[in-house]
Structures are given as structure tokens and as C-alpha cells.
Amino acid sequence: MxxxxxxxxxxxxxxxxxxxxxxxxxxxxxxxxxxxxxxxxxxxxxxxxxxxxxxxxxxxxxxxxxxxxxxxxxxxxxxxxxxxxxxxxxxxxxxxxxxxxxxxxPAVSILDIPFLLPxxxxxxxxxxxxxxxxxxxxxxxxxxxxxxxxxxxGLKNFTSNKPLDDLEAFKGQKFRTMDSKILIEQFDALGASAIALPFGELYTSLQTGVVDGQENPLDTIQRMKFDEVQKYLVVSEHGAMExxxxxxxxxxxxxxxxxxxxxxxxxxxxxxxxxxxxxKAVEEALSAIKEGDINVRVASDEEKAALREMTYEKAKQAYIDRAGEAGEALIATYEKAYSELK
Missing domain, CATH: 3.40.190.170 (Bacterial extracellular solute-binding protein, family 7)
Structure with a gap:
């Protein structure tokens, strides 16, 4: 009330x-x-x-x-x-x-699965x-x-204070994430650990080393000045923000x-x-980010495909565990619809 x-x-x-x-x-x-x-x-x-x-x-x-x-x-x-x-x-x-x-x-958490959308x-x-x-x-x-x-x-991208040269580089790093079991499994599949923290604490947590990195759309990264307390950014576009x-x-x-x-x-x-x-907002944000000291790398299509292959099954299972039979049915509908686009 x-x-x-x-x-x-x-x-x-x-x-x-x-x-x-x-x-x-x-x-x-x-x-x-x-x-x-x-x-x-x-x-x-x-x-x-x-x-x-x-x-x-x-x-x-x-x-x-x-x-x-x-x-x-x-x-x-x-x-x-x-x-x-x-x-x-x-x-x-x-x-x-x-x-x-x-x-x-819980059904909507399917959208947390990396590379869910084409x-x-x-x-x-x-x-x-x-x-x-x-x-x-x-x-x-x-x-x-x-x-x-x-x-x-928008689409999420990774930043960190440690190098992100390839998928092997994620191992051992600590990333802030929203409180989502699906996203936690995403990082676990990469050999990284995920720490659920409130968004309002993220800037300080990056600055003080509580976490090494985070994931967000480029315009959010630039607007919240996360690029000022991060050394590396990979434009991975791995997660849909719907x-x-x-x-x-x-x-x-x-x-x-x-x-x-x-x-x-x-x-x-x-x-x-x-x-x-x-x-356009994302393009302007990336241009602004590149003017700073952060190292920016764009992931190749091959790297994105490998990232999806590494993370999809673990994230999917975490989703089904959370959403139950309804989630399993939605996954089946999704995979059928996704296959029909090819």
C-alpha cells in the first residue's frame, strides 16, 4: 500500500x-x-x-x-x-x-542469455x-x-582493467553483473567469476578493484564514465538489452x-x-570513448561465434532451472524460430 x-x-x-x-x-x-x-x-x-x-x-x-x-x-x-x-x-x-x-x-530472463538475438x-x-x-x-x-x-x-560489451585480448583472457577475472543466475553462468563458462553488485556502486567498485570489469552498452559506459576507470574495452555486442x-x-x-x-x-x-x-547514440559514445586512454578492440565475427558456443548451453540451463517447464517450452519455441531465420 x-x-x-x-x-x-x-x-x-x-x-x-x-x-x-x-x-x-x-x-x-x-x-x-x-x-x-x-x-x-x-x-x-x-x-x-x-x-x-x-x-x-x-x-x-x-x-x-x-x-x-x-x-x-x-x-x-x-x-x-x-x-x-x-x-x-x-x-x-x-x-x-x-x-x-x-x-x-522469470520467463523474461531468457533475454539474459548471451547472443540470444541474431x-x-x-x-x-x-x-x-x-x-x-x-x-x-x-x-x-x-x-x-x-x-x-x-x-x-542496445547491446552489451565488456570492459576490464585487465587485458581482453581473446577469450582466454577472461579466465580468473572478476566481473560485476546484475543479480542473474544466467549471467553468472555466462561468466563461469568463460572461466571468470561474477559478482552481483548494485549499479550505483559499479563506478567505485571498478575504481577500487573490487571487480576487474563489467558489461554494458557503449552509451551507458560513456555516460556513466566507466571508461575513465577501465583500461580495456572489447566491442562484443554479446547481450541484448530489451x-x-x-x-x-x-x-x-x-x-x-x-x-x-x-x-x-x-x-x-x-x-x-x-x-x-x-x-547513433552508440556511435557517438564510442567516438568519445576512443578519445580517452582506454584500449578499444572490436571482436571479430569468429570470436563472437566462439563466445556464443562457449556460453549458450550453460546460460540456457541456468534459465531452465529458474523458469521451469514454462522456460523449457519457451526455449524450444525460441530455438525453432531462431533456426528458421537461417
Missing amino acids: RALGKITKLTRRALLIGTAVTLTASAGWAAEFTAKIGHLESDQQSRHVHLAKVAELVKERTDGAVEFQIFPSGQLGSQREMTEGVQLGTLEGTVSPAAFLGGFN ADPEDAQKLRESAFGEELLESFSSKGVVGIALWPN DVVMFNPAWWDSLTDEYRTIITDTFNEVVPELRDHKA
Whole structure:
């Protein structure tokens, strides 16, 4: 109840100070369906920019009947609070990093498996929209939310204060990771050890040697200045950072079939633009990183294939151990869909 009260308070405050991006209906015409959608990124980052784009298109395609009000930068609370708000109906929607949802829905932790998505962006989107993506989104239904789309939000790369010249170099190193058994097995398969630490402690932990290295998208590495306390970076693009678009079931069910189709199709339609926007941010981040003292190396396709071969089975088994029969079924759907892309 305390978290619910905080969401309500923050929602009221955000509305009063006018910090939301609100796409209002035409003068004299009130929207029939209004959804507040909260997320954690700033209004300059890819997720927010394209949420605003979706809101604009949905408004246009429903003739003003559906209005999205977008609240960035955690204005409506932490991601946990926003997810709970969508469950309880105090918030209509949220776009959450999948990495924050493993405790809420163990099935989504499949996305922690390294090289789960194909390297080709078009193939990756086909996989999101395949039976695998549909089954993964459907897994949220039993958790009290409606998952309607997966959005790309970058790829992880390795940094360390010890050399990362090849896969053998990982042996004996200590890497910070999120609290995920799948990611712990990923590092174990490489002969490295993984230490689960809060993100807020990572910079100091790298600086003081509590851990040797970490994994994150390039724009996160640059924005958080991790490159200033790391000596080596390998652009490995080994882990997908995906977002899950979720709505409150009662609000979603109140829509017509036509409006639900428009919303779902629009979220998928903007993915190429979202991907390009993110790619530009990553390119700019890499350029900035290269201006510093860190040694930057780009992993070859052969090295990436070897890395996937070394880590996939152990990470997959850790996922199945966590997600049970539902996870095993989802893995089977994934492997079938992945094989059909080749």
C-alpha cells in the first residue's frame, strides 16, 4: 500500500507541474481512452523519443480517440513501482528494461542469455515478432499485465582493467553483473567469476578493484564514465538489452479490437527508427570513448561465434532451472524460430 500511495502522489505531482509530454486531442474533442505511460530514461534518450512518436501516430490513427501521456525520468516512481502500478490499475502503461523484470516474471530472463538475438537487426526484429516473441509477451498475462511489444535498447560489451585480448583472457577475472543466475553462468563458462553488485556502486567498485570489469552498452559506459576507470574495452555486442511494453489489462480490454491493433502495430512499426536513433547514440559514445586512454578492440565475427558456443548451453540451463517447464517450452519455441531465420 505504501508503494501504491507513492505512485499516486508522484503521478499527481507530475501532472501539476506539467512535466509530462502530453499529446492532447483536438480542441473541443476529449480522448475516449487516455493512458499515462511511465519510464526511466530522460526525454533525450531513444526510448522516450520513440514513445512520443508512437503517441503522435496512435492519436492520428485513432482520430484522437486514444491519447498517451508520457512521463520520463522516473517521474512516476521506480520501475518496480511503475510495474506494480500497471498491475493495480493506478497507471495504464510502462516501458521497462527486461533486466528489471526477472523477479516479476522469470520467463523474461531468457533475454539474459548471451547472443540470444541474431546480429542482423532485421532478423532480430523478425524474432521479436515471431512465435517466440508472442509466447514471451504472453507470459506476462499471468502476472497481471499485458505485454504487447519488445523494443531494442542496445547491446552489451565488456570492459576490464585487465587485458581482453581473446577469450582466454577472461579466465580468473572478476566481473560485476546484475543479480542473474544466467549471467553468472555466462561468466563461469568463460572461466571468470561474477559478482552481483548494485549499479550505483559499479563506478567505485571498478575504481577500487573490487571487480576487474563489467558489461554494458557503449552509451551507458560513456555516460556513466566507466571508461575513465577501465583500461580495456572489447566491442562484443554479446547481450541484448530489451524493453518490454506493458499495459494494464482492464485499460487494454476496454479498447476496441481496432485500437488494440493500431497500438500494437505502431509500437512495432517504429522499431527501425528507434534502432537507428540508438545506433547513433552508440556511435557517438564510442567516438568519445576512443578519445580517452582506454584500449578499444572490436571482436571479430569468429570470436563472437566462439563466445556464443562457449556460453549458450550453460546460460540456457541456468534459465531452465529458474523458469521451469514454462522456460523449457519457451526455449524450444525460441530455438525453432531462431533456426528458421537461417
